[in-house]
Amino acid sequence: MLSLLLSLSLIQAPAEAYRALFVRAAPGRLMELVELVKTRRDSAPAASRPVVLRHSQGDQWDLVLLQPVGSLPKYFAKEPAGPDPLWNRLVAWQEELFTSGPPAGEFRAAADRAGFFHLEIFLALAGERDSLKAEREMENTFLKAIGRQANLVFTRTAGASWDLFTVGFYRDLQHYAEPSGRTPEQEEAAARAAGFVSRESIGPYLRRFINGHHDTIGSVVR
DSSP states (O other): OHHHHHHHHTSOOOSSEEEEEEEEEOTTOHHHHHHHHHHHHHHSOGGGOOEEEEEEESSSOSEEEEEEEEOHHHHHTSOOOOOOHHHHHHEEEEEEEEEEOSOHHHHHHHHHHOSEEEEEEEEEOTTOHHHHHHHHHHHHHHHHHTTOOOOEEEEEEEESSOOEEEEEEESSHHHHHSOOOOOHHHHHHHHHHHTOSOGGGHHHHHHTSEEEEEEEEEEEOO
């Protein structure tokens, strides 16, 4: 733990740090795990409660616990928890990632309004992490210009191999899937204003920077 803290002291702490825990339940134990996560979330102090996202279709995990932690030095200064036998019985696989992200208030407000999410996880090509983040921000500029939800961007600080993930929060599946209401010409102009060559080039441009990509849609656990 001491060596980890020393390493973390060399990292410039982000304005808001997050812990993202991706979890797959043991076979047949998903609902027990959901209830355990809800119970522990609801009993935690409000400022440290994770937002819980439940997979519907896409990637291979069942739940994500996405928790604002303030700063990494503060988080790791706490006494580590001991073994958790119940958690170990209910969880078949987990992956932990620490990121920088949006202000906690913005994140919680978006999650509180939502019942549905779209989460995309990216592994950047070597040397392209900053370009990948810039592309995600460009796409947010485009989305806002056509009246769609922007995605919250989370950038890796420590932990698992993923470099970046984004979360889009929506009221429901219909909200996620609804058209922008803009004409093709308006969408084309918005894409160019955001820095893309054209509307159709957004996807291919993103793929210039990624080595791997997973995405998932699902519900926000209340």
